[in-house]
Amino acid sequence: MTASNAAIHLHGASLRHGQVRALDAVNLRIGQGERVAIIGPSGAGKSSLLHLMASAVQPSSGRLELLGEQPWALSARARQRLRAHVGLVHQAPPLPPRQRVVTAVLAGRLGQWSVLRGLLNLLYPCDVAGARQVLAELGLADKLFVQCGQLSGGQLQRVGIARALYQQPQLLLTDEPVSAMDPVLADHSLALLNRHAQANCVTLVASLHAVELALAHFPRVVGVREGQVAFDSPASAVTRPMLDALYANEQLASPPTQWPTLTVQIPRC
Template sequence: MIKFENVSKIYPNGHVGLKNVDLQIEQGEFVAIIGLSGAGKSTLLRCVNKMHDISSGKLTVNGVNVTQLKGKEIRRFRSKIGMIFQSFNLITRTTVLGNVLVSLVPELSWWRRLLGVYPATAKIAGLKALDNVGILDKAYTRVDQLSGGQQQRVALARTLVGDPDIILADEPVAALDPVTAKIVMDDFQRINREMNISILLNIHHVDLAVAYADRIVGIRQGEIVFDGPTSAVTQEIIDEIYQGHGSSSIKGSLEPVAAEVVVDA
């Protein structure tokens, strides 16, 4: 469980990233966080794994008071929280499997780290993670030979190999074309349902948020202005979250999703 209690985040330059946020997310939920650029979406996400420290309030993740973590405690805490970035953060000249196994380096003995030697159990776990996202056949291909969508799936497999309870995804499909974005979102949804992993995802595409997430959290100027099931999202709520900015494109995005859902059903 993730629980924000009256959490605020103020940056050194005085910018308010979060303001009096109260939010509770249960294990296994798929939550999409939407809002304008600079609204506080990434700040909210990065406070969960202590990439950002909160300024006030209390943040608890799986019973752990995040604000009290220090040193090695932070590393152990983050081992159960996967983080996926828009830029993928992959080593392009290394194989797909090599990139996946990088997340296991902190758990290796010193000599294995020095020589880059992974135990057979780690390699099996890495191959299983690649199979889970449908790119097992690319295990020994260099990352720079993959498409953008395949690279994002490598990033997802790298997260899965650590057996996380939570996956945080910061604009994971922003750089992908619509067809590839849908494939990646399919992966997120399947992993959420089959593995009961909580997924918090920042996303600019309202249509994808409504189509895939179970719950929508809308942020405006650091404050939560909407928190509810996707079925409750209306155009009026979208306009409230975005304050009318880009409303024409947002309005157009909701109708095709609804039609697609009916066809798929």
């Protein structure tokens, strides 16, 4: 893999929060169209890694290359244009309680619209059919005009996913996107994200607490511990000793009862 076809390339990237080192000299390259799960114990640095990849925070040292650009070498305006091609799904989507679901979903394309169109969309949703279509895939078509404050945590997470899918980004980063969902909905939502990524050659990176979901849905798994990459492996090659070392001194909340059968597909972009 060369730098030209890397969606994300971290060169010795470190990140500090005050005196706390969240990430320590991370080297990681993810190609266009790859689907990667990031796993590790609580506090390992998974969320910090995703926010670094999204250029939401600047590395304290080292370098990030994102979609062929160095975001922190760009002007603020150029960096904002670059971020319009990156979708970020939060574990707890920051959706105003009084905002309608249709408006929340359509906000996925605010970075691609003029300021005037964005303001008009707040009053008169400009693509109700498009919002309804993506919500239907997540079983939420009936919530189109409901206020976000009336939804459950799992429903809010699905609205966050719908907004990112509506955005149609080149790179989709998801931070514990199914943690509030029941097992059936979590499996369905991750399968939908993966189908979308494969069909559109979108690079998909997801941090996940549930190890079995990472192994079942993602061809490549990166284990993170204490701010460093502990392993970077095809899912089919992840072993119990690797997981035991990754989660040493931690309670593995949802260990796989059996190893899933995986079919690894190489993206063609």
